[in-house]
Amino acid sequence: xxxxxxxxxxxxxxxxxxxxxxxxxxxxxxxxxxxxxxxxxxxxxxxxxxxxxxxxxxxxxxxxxxxxxxxxxxxxxxxxxxxxxxxxxxxxxxxxxxxxxxxxxxxxxxxxxxxxxxxxxxxxxxxxxxxxxxxxxxxxxxxxxxxxxxxxxxxxxxxxxxxxxxxxxxxxxxxxxxxxxxxxxxxxxxxxxxxxxxxxxxxxxxxxxxxxxxxxxxxxxxxxxxxxxxxxxxxxxxxxxxxxxxxxxxxxxxxxxxxxxxxxxxxxxxxxxx
Amino acid sequence: xxxxxxxxxxxxxxxxxxxxxxxxxxxxxxxxxxxxxxxxxxxxxxxxxxxxxxxxxxxxxxxxxxxxxxxxxxxxxxxxxxxxxxxxxxxxxxxxxxxxxxxxxxxxxxxxxxxxxxxxxxxxxxxxxxxxxxxxxxxxxxxxxxxxxxxxxxxxxxxxxxxxxxxxxxxxxxxxxxxxxxxxxxxxxxxxxxxxxxxxxxxxxxxxxxxxxxxxxxxxxxxxxxxxxxxxxxxxxxxxxxxxxxxxxxxxxxxxxxxxxxxxxxxxxxxxxxxxxxxxxxxxxxxxxxxxxxx
Numbered sequence: 001x002x003x004x005x006x007x008x009x010x011x012x013x014x015x016x017x018x019x020x021x022x023x024x025x026x027x028x029x030x031x032x033x034x035x036x037x038x039x040x041x042x043x044x045x046x047x048x049x050x051x052x053x054x055x056x057x058x059x060x061x062x063x064x065x066x067x068x069x070x071x072x073x074x075x076x077x078x079x080x081x082x083x084x085x086x087x088x089x090x091x092x093x094x095x096x097x098x099x100x101x102x103x104x105x106x107x108x109x110x111x112x113x114x115x116x117x118x119x120x121x122x123x124x125x126x127x128x129x130x131x132x133x134x135x136x137x138x139x140x141x142x143x144x145x146x147x148x149x150x151x152x153x154x155x156x157x158x159x160x161x162x163x164x165x166x167x168x169x170x171x172x173x174x175x176x177x178x179x180x181x182x183x184x185x186x187x188x189x190x191x192x193x194x195x196x197x198x199x200x201x202x203x204x205x206x207x208x209x210x211x212x213x214x215x216x217x218x219x220x221x222x223x224x225x226x227x228x229x230x231x232x233x234x235x236x237x238x239x240x241x242x243x244x245x246x247x248x249x250x251x252x253x254x255x256x257x258x259x260x261x262x263x264x265x266x267x268x269x270x271x272x273x274x
Numbered sequence: 275x276x277x278x279x280x281x282x283x284x285x286x287x288x289x290x291x292x293x294x295x296x297x298x299x300x301x302x303x304x305x306x307x308x309x310x311x312x313x314x315x316x317x318x319x320x321x322x323x324x325x326x327x328x329x330x331x332x333x334x335x336x337x338x339x340x341x342x343x344x345x346x347x348x349x350x351x352x353x354x355x356x357x358x359x360x361x362x363x364x365x366x367x368x369x370x371x372x373x374x375x376x377x378x379x380x381x382x383x384x385x386x387x388x389x390x391x392x393x394x395x396x397x398x399x400x401x402x403x404x405x406x407x408x409x410x411x412x413x414x415x416x417x418x419x420x421x422x423x424x425x426x427x428x429x430x431x432x433x434x435x436x437x438x439x440x441x442x443x444x445x446x447x448x449x450x451x452x453x454x455x456x457x458x459x460x461x462x463x464x465x466x467x468x469x470x471x472x473x474x475x476x477x478x479x480x481x482x483x484x485x486x487x488x489x490x491x492x493x494x495x496x497x498x499x500x501x502x503x504x505x506x507x508x509x510x511x512x513x514x515x516x517x518x519x520x521x522x523x524x525x526x527x528x529x530x531x532x533x534x535x536x537x538x539x540x541x542x543x544x545x546x547x548x549x550x551x552x553x554x555x556x557x558x559x560x561x562x563x564x565x566x567x568x569x
Contacts, residue, residue: 027568030532032540135528136541 009077009090015123017156021077022090023128026135029093034075034132035249036091036141036186037065038125039241040117042196043080043108046149050229051106056271057234059099064242064269070249071095077124081117081145082110083153091128111153115169117145118218119157119176122191126180133185140187142248142258144241148196148229150210170217177219188257190248191220194237198228224263235268242269275403276567277395279305280535281560284543286502287552289314293386294500294558295323297331298535301338303395306331307560311387311415311500313440314555318374318383325373326386329365334392362388362412362441362485371445385440387413389486389498393562405564407496411486413438414461418497418521419490427467428521431486432501433457439482454482468518495563497525497535502555519549524559535561 009022039061041054058078065074074094079087088105089097121143132139154169161168180189195211197204208225215223226240227233243261251258281296293312299305310327312319365388374383389411396404409417409429416430433439435457443450463486464477490496503520523542527534539559543552 025568027529028531029529032533032537136537136545137529138537138540138544 008092008096012090013127015120015127017119017123019085019120019123019156021087021124021128023077023131024075024090024092026131026137029132029135029137031073031137033138033252034073035070035245035252036125036129036132036139037074037076037094037144037245037248038079038091038121038141039077039144039146040079040081040085040121042082042112042114042117042147042149043106044082044112044149045109046112047229048108050234051108052104053231053234053271055102055104055106057238059102060235060238060269060271060273061241061245062094062097062099063273064238065094065245068246068249070246070252073252074245074249079117079120080106081113081120082108083113084110085113085116085120112147112149112151113153113155114145114147114149114151114214115154115157115166115173117147118173118191118193118220119169121145122173122176122180125189126176126183126185129180129185130183138187138253139185140248140252140258141189142244143189143191144194144244145192146194146196146237147211148207150207151214166214167217170214173218173220187252187255188248190222190244190258192222192224192244193220194240195223195225196227196229196233196237197225199225201228204228222260226263231271232268235271236263236266238269238271239266243267276530276563276565277305277393277405278530278534279307279393279560279562280533281307281309281558282533282536282539283556283558284539284553286505286555286557288554289556291320292556293320293323294502294556295320295327296558296560297327298560298562299331299335301335304334304338304392305562306334306390306392307498307562309387309389309415309498309500309558309560311413311502311556311558313382313385316382316385318379319385321377321379322370322374322383323386325370326365326384326388329369330388330390333364334390362444365441381442381446384442387411387415387438387500388441389413389415389417389500389560391417391496391498391560391562393496393564404491407490407493407562409486409488409490409496409498411498412441414501416499416501416503416517416521417486417488418499418525419493420495420497420525422492422494424494425467425469426522426525427465428517429486429488430462430464430466431480432462432464434462444483458482466518468522473518494565495525495527495561497559497561499524499559500555500557502553502557503559505555506553507551508549520553525561527561527563530563530565534563535559
């Protein structure tokens with residue numbers, strides 16, 4: 001899948017577990033502080049047919065975040081995952097993203113390497129934040145992994161798992177989050193797992209239970225179920241993510257965490273308004 | 275080359291509102307930075323510091339935009355001294371005085387220092403770029419100069435009485451007479467050079483009316499700063515002199531685009547907080563730097 005916005009995010013690196021990421025060279029950044037937003041979205045076979053709407057959802061998130069008074073202090077990375085994890089674009093300043101570049105970029109196929117996706121967002125954020133911190137740039141971070149299914153394909157987070165790959169992966173993610181926090185390179189880091197499913201159905205309830213276990217085992221800060229995949233759900237997703245980003249960016253420099261956003265009270269953003 | 279200017283200011287632990295102010299500018303071949311430190315004993319000098327800094331910025335900008343290179347031709351040092359003196363006349367003599375009067379503020383609200391660093395890029399006939407820095411200072415304060423081997427030196431002006439001769443006194447004979455009666459007629463112009471582990475200090479008495487003035491070439495950065503940087507309270511286990519501690523960290527810029535001074539000063543408060551109990555007085559700094567762009 002071709003990379004986007006390669007001109008800005010042209011510094012390519014890898015994390016300790018081999019996740020590749022790119023970012024705007026830190027020496028080119030002009031502000032004194034940023035909120036880092038890292039989003040990985042499920043592009044496994046089960047979201048097939050919804051790729052264009054998912055793209056619209058991301059465009060809507062970018063558009064909504066641009067209206068934030070702190071828009072000039074947002075860095076965003078977008079990736080996808082199925083059996084593999086990859087970057088759609090690296091860490092770039094939000095105002096330099098052209099939403100039109102997301103058109104026809106998503107293609108859904110394959111399994112769900114959910115544990116790898118969670119480990120990816122944590123490690124890549126930690127590595128890039130370290131560079132920002134070394135250059136006196138103050139940051140906080142909010143990380144999103146969006147999924148409509150449970151883990152079934154991870155190969156990196158589950159290395160050395162023996163008999164229990166899920167537990168192994170959860171421990172690895174929890175350890176990575178702990179490492180980033182203890183390094184004190186970010187004012188705060190918030191991890192959000194978003195499940196696309198309706199908990200009132202048996203399938204949705206099952207997914208909710210599995211993702212809740214993952215949230216608890218991996219020490220994820222927040223887990224929300226947003227509803228079955230559909231235009232309305234994606235509109236709600238766009239509202240939830242953009243409001244969470246806004247909350248995090250306003251919390252920067254306060255010394256405290258961002259205000260949690262209640263998905264039930266989120267104002268959905270019409271994807272057709274993009 | 276990266277040829278950039280930036281500025282930042284912060285309130286001190288012992289102050290209710292910040293009486294320091296800093297601005298910077300960039301236009302054509304010029305970069306500049308301005309720092310003003312308002313007298314803590316005179317009311318409304320927070321307003322005065324802002325007015326004087328903004329007025330100085332507007333005057334510099336106006337000269338560049340009017341292509342007034344005769345006045346800004348930094349190769350002729352005599353002219354720049356004249357130019358900067360004329361700024362003072364405009365700022366403190368008439369210009370800002372009318373503004374404070376219109377705001378029903380006392381003239382004493384203009385009791386602030388004024389330190390300016392102005393740099394011009396000059397391209398010679400061979401196409402080589404040279405950068406010439408000019409610094410002028412009225413009242414107390416300091417200039418931190420970093421060369422390309424990253425050694426720093428600090429030129430400073432201080433007053434034994436603790437009361438600086440503010441440029442507004444030039445235009446008020448009564449206040450000037452009161453000043454010389456109470457505080458004497460001299461100040462200290464000093465130079466501290468830090469090279470490897472050595473410190474060389476020279477100091478001389480200067481007539482109080484003489485502003486600080488220097489011309490610099492082949493240096494990496496020039497930073498004008500208020501004297502608040504001397505009020506960092508280092509913890510007892512810190513052996514280093516406070517001014518050296520603050521100055522070396524202030525100019526240790528990690529990156530050079532955008533708000534590089536603001537980043538460094540905020541990081542100084544955050545990262546070096548463990549070594550210090552903060553700064554009692556307000557601090558302000560403005561810097562111009564010339565560095566190679568990273569590949």
